[in-house]
Amino acid sequence: MASKLPRVGTTIFTRMSALAADTGAINLSQGYPDFDPPQALLDALARAVREGHNQYAPMTGLPALREQLAAQLQHHRGVRVEPDAEITVVPGATEGIFCAVMACVRPGDEVIVLDPCYDSYEPAIELAGGRAVHVPLTLPDFRVDWQRVEDAITPRTRMLMINSPHNPTGSALYREDLEQLATLAERHDLLVCSDEVYEHLVYDAREHHSVLQWPALRERAFAHFSFGKTFSVTGWKTGYCVAPPALTAELRKVHQFVAFVAVTPVQQAIAEFLAAEPDYPATLAAFYQRKRDLFNDALAASRFTLVPSAGTYFQLLDYGAIDQRPDSELCERWTREHGVASIPVSVFYQQAPELRLLRFCFAKSDATLLRAAELLCKI
Ligand code: PMP
Numbered sequence: 001m002a003s004k005l006p007r008v009g010t011t012i013f014t015r016m017s018a019l020a021a022d023t024g025a026i027n028l029s030q031g032y033p034d035f036d037p038p039q040a041l042l043d044a045l046a047r048a049v050r051e052g053h054n055q056y057a058p059m060t061g062l063p064a065l066r067e068q069l070a071a072q073l074q075h076h077r078g079v080r081v082e083p084d085a086e087i088t089v090v091p092g093a094t095e096g097i098f099c100a101v102m103a104c105v106r107p108g109d110e111v112i113v114l115d116p117c118y119d120s121y122e123p124a125i126e127l128a129g130g131r132a133v134h135v136p137l138t139l140p141d142f143r144v145d146w147q148r149v150e151d152a153i154t155p156r157t158r159m160l161m162i163n164s165p166h167n168p169t170g171s172a173l174y175r176e177d178l179e180q181l182a183t184l185a186e187r188h189d190l191l192v193c194s195d196e197v198y199e200h201l202v203y204d205a206r207e208h209h210s211v212l213q214w215p216a217l218r219e220r221a222f223a224h225f226s227f228g229k230t231f232s233v234t235g236w237k238t239g240y241c242v243a244p245p246a247l248t249a250e251l252r253k254v255h256q257f258v259a260f261v262a263v264t265p266v267q268q269a270i271a272e273f274l275a276a277e278p279d280y281p282a283t284l285a286a287f288y289q290r291k292r293d294l295f296n297d298a299l300a301a302s303r304f305t306l307v308p309s310a311g312t313y314f315q316l317l318d319y320g321a322i323d324q325r326p327d328s329e330l331c332e333r334w335t336r337e338h339g340v341a342s343i344p345v346s347v348f349y350q351q352a353p354e355l356r357l358l359r360f361c362f363a364k365s366d367a368t369l370l371r372a373a374e375l376l377c378k379i
């Protein structure tokens with residue numbers, strides 16, 4: 001049978017984590033914390049299971065959780081969101097993004113993505129029958145060239161995907177970016193799919209700007225969030241999508257037949273945790289900034305050049321002063337020979353420019369980060 005996704009193989013995250021496991025390397029490749037969430041959240045999950053929250057939740061998500069999420073959005077972003085009509089709890093942002101694309105992209109439609117681009121977007125667009133149009137972020141600091149974005153818009157352009165804070169580069173959009181995006185989206189009547197899963201992981205007093213904060217975007221955007229990042233539980237695979245009622249209705253038509261619902265006890269646990277500790281997400285920036293700085297300080301003696309990371313839990317290291325070989329080759333070689341696994345950046349491009357960049361996840365214990373840095377200093 002001819003593949004519907006002929007250019008897709010096993011993801012780089014799966015491959016690099018497997019290589020790290022096979023070789024015993026420190027795994028700074030796939031993005032996930034190596035520590036547990038707050039004890040109160042673990043307790044809430046155990047309690048939820050014990051107390052019988054074990055059957056299907058409502059398709060849209062537990063009302064108590066959606067209420068908490070609306071309160072969070074009001075608190076952190078100053079936006080009013082209607083929990084019943086505008087919030088859908090999903091089994092991970094990946095599913096939410098997939099459903100948004102499936103719901104809106106028709107055969108022949110074009111969707112603009114910004115390279116380097118998270119790996120799940122293009123397959124979703126292709127499965128919907130659409131075509132991803134790739135616009136590269138500008139080097140060296142991975143900003144959006146909005147003129148280039150506008151030049152890529154055609155009468156077939158249906159949607160624009162953005163991701164801030166940005167995986168894999170760690171860059172983050174500025175207020176002016178959102179203003180430009182709003183102008184463009186309105187002028188060309190585009191939908192916006194905004195991946196904000198790292199919303200709370202922004203550093204150095206930078207602020208996260210959500211599409212939900214711009215009225216012109218609010219009415220045409222899907223905003224995707226992930227509890228995996230916010231509560232250090234990537235394996236719980238739960239998140240939520242916010243969109244205006246008409247778009248939410250379309251998303252739910254797809255969601256109810258892709259997954260139908262997200263896992264019930266996880267929803268119950270997060271609802272309880274947020275009710276008890278509404279300020280917890282605000283603690284993440286300082287927590288991760290310290291980890292980033294610890295890792296980076298320990299790399300000061302290395303031959304790598306640090307690319308400033310404004311957000312996410314990823315740090316890019318430029319190895320141009322050490323070696324000129326392609327990142328995919330070196331990434332594998334250094335995992336085997338130096339015992340630290342990372343992710344090559346070029347795989348997130350349709351057409352990669354000359355880059356010598358590897359991505360390292362710093363959501364790890366201090367001891368692991370220091371040990372990894374020590375090994376990297378020997379390269
Ligand atoms: N978008 C980006 C940019 C990500 O890094 C991730 C991380 N895994 C996701 C979406 C998916 O999140 P989830 O695990 O909630 O599906």
Ligand code: GLN
Nearest residue numbers: 013014029030031032167
């Ligand atoms: N988002 C994670 C990363 O960037 C990976 C998630 C996955 O393996 N699909 O590393």
